Amino acid sequence: MKKVWLLSVLALVLVISACGSNNSKNNNSSPAAAAPSKKAGSTDQKMYIPIISKGFQHQFWQAVKAGAEKAAAELNVEITFEGPETESQVDKQLEMLQVALDKKPSAIGFAALDSQASIPYLKKAQDAGIPIVAFDSGVESTIPVTTVATNNSVAAGIAADKMAELIGGEGEVAVIAHDQTSRTGIDRRDGFANRIKEKYPNIKIVDIQYGGGDHLKSTDLAKAIMQAHPNIKGFFGTNEGSAIGVINAVSETKMTGKITVVGFDSGKAQIDAIKNGLMAGAVSQNPVGIGYETVKAAVAAVKGEKVDPIIDSGFVWYDKTNIDNDDVKAVLYE
Amino acid sequence: MKVETEKLPTQRFKFNAGLQQFLAFGSLIFLVIFFSIASSNFFHFSNIVGILLSTAVIGVLALGATFVIVTGGIDLSVGTVMTLSAVMTGVFITMWGLPVWVGVIGGLMTGAVCGLISGFTISKLGIPPFIATLAMMMIAKGLALIISGTKPVYFTQSEVFMKISLGSVLNDLIPGFDIPNAVVIFFIAAIIGSVLLSRTIVGRYNFAIGSNEEATRLSGVNVGRWKILIYMIAGLFTGLAGILMASRLNSAQPSLGMGYELEAIAAVVIGGTSLSGGKGTIVGTVIGALIMSVLTNGLRILSVPQEWQTVVVGFVILLAVYADILRRRKA
Numbered sequence: 001m002k003k004v005w006l007l008s009v010l011a012l013v014l015v016i017s018a019c020g021s022n023n024s025k026n027n028n029s030s031p032a033a034a035a036p037s038k039k040a041g042s043t044d045q046k047m048y049i050p051i052i053s054k055g056f057q058h059q060f061w062q063a064v065k066a067g068a069e070k071a072a073a074e075l076n077v078e079i080t081f082e083g084p085e086t087e088s089q090v091d092k093q094l095e096m097l098q099v100a101l102d103k104k105p106s107a108i109g110f111a112a113l114d115s116q117a118s119i120p121y122l123k124k125a126q127d128a129g130i131p132i133v134a135f136d137s138g139v140e141s142t143i144p145v146t147t148v149a150t151n152n153s154v155a156a157g158i159a160a161d162k163m164a165e166l167i168g169g170e171g172e173v174a175v176i177a178h179d180q181t182s183r184t185g186i187d188r189r190d191g192f193a194n195r196i197k198e199k200y201p202n203i204k205i206v207d208i209q210y211g212g213g214d215h216l217k218s219t220d221l222a223k224a225i226m227q228a229h230p231n232i233k234g235f236f237g238t239n240e241g242s243a244i245g246v247i248n249a250v251s252e253t254k255m256t257g258k259i260t261v262v263g264f265d266s267g268k269a270q271i272d273a274i275k276n277g278l279m280a281g282a283v284s285q286n287p288v289g290i291g292y293e294t295v296k297a298a299v300a301a302v303k304g305e306k307v308d309p310i311i312d313s314g315f316v317w318y319d320k321t322n323i324d325n326d327d328v329k330a331v332l333y334e
Numbered sequence: 335m336k337v338e339t340e341k342l343p344t345q346r347f348k349f350n351a352g353l354q355q356f357l358a359f360g361s362l363i364f365l366v367i368f369f370s371i372a373s374s375n376f377f378h379f380s381n382i383v384g385i386l387l388s389t390a391v392i393g394v395l396a397l398g399a400t401f402v403i404v405t406g407g408i409d410l411s412v413g414t415v416m417t418l419s420a421v422m423t424g425v426f427i428t429m430w431g432l433p434v435w436v437g438v439i440g441g442l443m444t445g446a447v448c449g450l451i452s453g454f455t456i457s458k459l460g461i462p463p464f465i466a467t468l469a470m471m472m473i474a475k476g477l478a479l480i481i482s483g484t485k486p487v488y489f490t491q492s493e494v495f496m497k498i499s500l501g502s503v504l505n506d507l508i509p510g511f512d513i514p515n516a517v518v519i520f521f522i523a524a525i526i527g528s529v530l531l532s533r534t535i536v537g538r539y540n541f542a543i544g545s546n547e548e549a550t551r552l553s554g555v556n557v558g559r560w561k562i563l564i565y566m567i568a569g570l571f572t573g574l575a576g577i578l579m580a581s582r583l584n585s586a587q588p589s590l591g592m593g594y595e596l597e598a599i600a601a602v603v604i605g606g607t608s609l610s611g612g613k614g615t616i617v618g619t620v621i622g623a624l625i626m627s628v629l630t631n632g633l634r635i636l637s638v639p640q641e642w643q644t645v646v647v648g649f650v651i652l653l654a655v656y657a658d659i660l661r662r663r664k665a
């Protein structure tokens with residue numbers, strides 16, 4: 001009996017490891033063996049630029065990675081792309097930053113989870129002459145040579161304009177945000193709310209709730225808000241999970257067509273929802289562009305070229321009318 | 335909650351198991367009445383159904399967790415195993431093109447196999463449940479990400495699959511009685527769980543192991559084998575929760591599920607099941623899960639800031655465990 005147990009456990013381990021090797025492409029192969037010398041300027045040695053992101057599981061980060069890889073291939077530099085498992089693991093991200101510094105790279109791309117906590121590490125990089133390119137969200141420091149990011153506040157303002165237009169400039173709306181502490185969460189929430197306050201006195205934001213980007217929780221949140229405010233006319237979901245949650249809530253309560261949903265980010269479910277009329281439209285950042293510009297700026301900085309202190313990677317409003325245009329397709333990710 | 339704070343001092347001297355159950359049920363009724371008075375938007379058919387629907391996933395998870403907690407163990411892996419089951423169901427149905435019912439069985443089996451492994455490592459290898467299921471939590475999370483390629487698995491708007499959670503068999507039978515299947519499945523699962531726990535030999539040994547594992551062993555019961563079975567039963571419930579979740583979202587989100595285990599454990603504890611094992615009921619767990627969702631739904635409708643909602647739920651957990659301690663002292 002015992003042997004049977006042991007054998008089945010062994011078999012399982014084998015299956016698991018087989019699964020692992022099939023997907024090894026997803027893993028960030030350790031560049032330790034290929035760690036280049038510090039002489040970044042020398043042309044015979046490929047530049048090595050580690051990119052430390054906020055995560056890797058979400059489609060958004062996968063799209064950033066794709067953009068970074070595209071630039072790396074064009075500019076003939078070597079990059080690695082890694083990030084902690086969840087966006088709350090600040091310590092893990094700092095560890096990754098430390099490891100990256102130890103490899104003496106040409107430059108580092110870095111999306112800080114906590115802008116304060118990373119400053120000592122950035123000082124180390126500065127002392128070692130390694131340029132830092134901040135991306136996605138800025139760092140409260142002058143050390144990064146540039147910051148590549150979407151202006152979330154402006155982008156959310158556009159979502160507010162579209163909402164106002166769609167509901168005829170008056171009525172109750174609510175916001176399902178992904179969190180109340182991150183820069184993107186705050187900027188998108190306030191960008192939307194402030195624009196409504198400034199420009200549309202007849203629109204009232206009746207509630208702002210936070211679903212952590214969790215699809216299921218955001219669904220229940222949106223349903224509760226609809227229950228509390230039966231006359232609600234529109235919802236703004238500040239990221240993919242929040243927007244999908246609202247869409248689910250609207251379709252579960254059979255309010256399709258009666259409630260206007262605008263969202264943020266991209267993904268297959270949002271694209272489908274826009275195509276079949278569940279969602280009016282959404283603002284998408286340009287994650288591929290963020291990755292691309294980050295690597296490009298890093299290479300420029302290593303070569304000693306002048307880099308703008310802020311690089312706006314842009315955003316796009318997409319809806320039924322333009323979703324199939326090539327320039328829109330380029331920024332959407334499934 | 336006010337019921338609890340006011341009643342505890344006067345009734346602490348005649349505290350018994352039945353009373354805690356009553357206390358939980360009484361709190362639920364109190365909350366429903368309180369929110370109905372506080373907001374005219376609370377007590378509506380659609381909102382009550384909404385509350386039941388949002389209880390279904392955590393509720394089914396909590397049913398499984400009850401079995402494990404009654405043994406005196408804990409299962410930290412239920413959140414991520416649920417996600418893995420959802421992903422596997424997606425793989426079976428969309429990637430392999432298998433019929434929906436095969437995918438559903440595959441999802442249930444995924445949960446059961448994870449339970450089997452947890453049970454095996456706990457009872458045969460002697461690894462403490464906390465560690466064994468913590469490891470399983472990470473394994474399941476990693477596998478869900480690997481198998482899905484870190485992308486959500488979509489059921490490509492499969493009407494049949496969506497109907498598992500959101501269709502309404504009841505409405506077809508009795509027109510106008512529009513209660514989603516997920517709620518019905520939750521209650522059927524609770525009845526099955528309750529029968530298993532209180533009327534079968536599995537349940538009897540479950541309580542015996544939880545009360546005194548050594549004595550149970552000495553009386554000739556193969557404790558190891560029963561524990562494995564119990565973790566497998568919990569795994570089946572976990573798999574079912576995964577299917578309900580995937581069906582409601584019509585997709586399996588590989589990054590979801592973390593933290594759900596704590597909500598499930600909270601529901602079990604509020605329902606009066608003792609974390610030290612040997613005591614607990616399925617009815618209690620159902621009530622515990624309902625208290626959690628009535629509380630969050632009601633506070634949301636009253637537009638209480640979310641930070642405070644979390645604080646309130648924390649206090650309710652403290653009260654529930656304190657009631658358990660009082661009961662223990664009197665026993």
